[in-house]
Every structure is written in C-alpha cells, then in structure tokens.
Amino acid sequence: MNDQRADVAIIMGSQSDWATMRQAAETLEALGVPHKRLIISAHRTPDRLYEFAKGAKAAGYKVIIAGAGGAAHLPGMTAAMTPLPVFGVPVESKALSGQDSLLSIVQMPAGIPVGTLAIGKAGAANAALLAAAVLALNDDKLAQRLDAWRASQTAKVADEPTDTP
Numbered sequence: 001m002n003d004q005r006a007d008v009a010i011i012m013g014s015q016s017d018w019a020t021m022r023q024a025a026e027t028l029e030a031l032g033v034p035h036k037r038l039i040i041s042a043h044r045t046p047d048r049l050y051e052f053a054k055g056a057k058a059a060g061y062k063v064i065i066a067g068a069g070g071a072a073h074l075p076g077m078t079a080a081m082t083p084l085p086v087f088g089v090p091v092e093s094k095a096l097s098g099q100d101s102l103l104s105i106v107q108m109p110a111g112i113p114v115g116t117l118a119i120g121k122a123g124a125a126n127a128a129l130l131a132a133a134v135l136a137l138n139d140d141k142l143a144q145r146l147d148a149w150r151a152s153q154t155a156k157v158a159d160e161p162t163d164t165p
C-alpha cells in the first residue's frame with residue numbers, strides 16, 4: 001500500500017532490498033500507520049535523493065526509514081539533508097552478510113544521527129515499531145494500537161518449551 005498522506009517514508013536503495021524492507025511496511029500496515037515506499041539510491045539516483053530528502057518535511061513525512069546494503073550511504077546522506085528522524089536498516093549483503101551495511105550506517109559523525117537497527121528483517125520490523133512509537137507520542141489511538149500489538153507479542157510466547165515446535 002502506498003498511502004496518499006503518509007507519515008512515514010520507507011526508502012530503499014534497490015528493488016532487491018524489498019524482501020527485507022517489506023517487514024517495515026507490513027508492520028506499519030498492521031499498526032495502521034500511513035506510509036509510502038520508494039526506491040531511492042544515493043549512488044544511482046543522487047538527484048532523486050536530493051529532491052526527496054530536501055522536501056521530505058514539507059511533504060508531510062514525520063519519520064524516514066532508510067534501508068540499504070553494502071556501501072550503504074543512503075540513510076546517512078538522507079539524514080544530512082533533512083531534520084526528520086532517520087532510522088537506518090542495514091540490508092544483509094551477499095558478500096559480507098550485512099556487516100558492511102551495518103558499519104556503513106552506524107558510525108555517523110556527531111551531529112548527523114541515524115538511528116541504526118539490526119541487520120535484516122528484524123531490523124526493518126523494529127524500525128517500523130520505532131517510527132510508530134515516535135508518532136504515538138502525539139497520537140493516543142496509535143499508542144493504544146502499539147500497546148495492543150505488544151500485548152499480542154507477549155501472548156504468543158509459550159510458558160514452557162515443547163519437543164514439537
């Protein structure tokens with residue numbers, strides 16, 4: 001779903017990142033958070049990145065989730081051009097299992113923060129939960145949905161381990 005009015009932009013460096021980044025989209029969908037997904041690359045589409053990042057706040061976005069793999073400059077470059085909070089998701093790369101993505105995103109210079117998540121799908125899902133938590137500060141109904149979501153996670157955890165999964 002690409003919502004018309006979106007609070008969250010999920011951007012990613014390539015179509016190949018979608019398998020990971022869809023966890024963020026599905027999590028936001030489950031929480032009823034309007035979002036938009038876009039393929040934008042600092043390397044391959046620098047003009048598109050500039051236009052997006054410079055206009056993101058005026059476009060009404062409140063939070064940006066940026067996923068990229070390998071030499072993952074997308075989250076940091078986005079953060080450099082917007083005052084909005086940026087959460088970076090290191091996509092698992094083939095050659096270096098996402099270690100390259102993680103290190104490219106996490107070690108930002110002081111002054112330009114990127115909230116860096118875990119490598120891969122868990123990181124993408126958690127980025128969405130963080131984005132929802134930020135939005136929930138000013139949205140009581142969303143805060144209630146987030147609480148319910150957490151309670152449902154808790155309810156799924158069994159009391160005891162069993163031999164049959």
Ligand SMILES: Nc1c(C(=O)O)ncn1[C@@H]1O[C@H](COP(=O)(O)O)[C@@H](O)[C@H]1O
Pocket residue numbers: 012013014015016017040041042043044067068069070071072073074075091
């Ligand atoms: N890290 C970046 C950026 C960027 O940081 O701007 N743009 C594309 N990429 C990454 O290149 C990887 C391989 O891309 P392809 O699968 O298209 O070759 C993807 O994980 C993408 O995020």
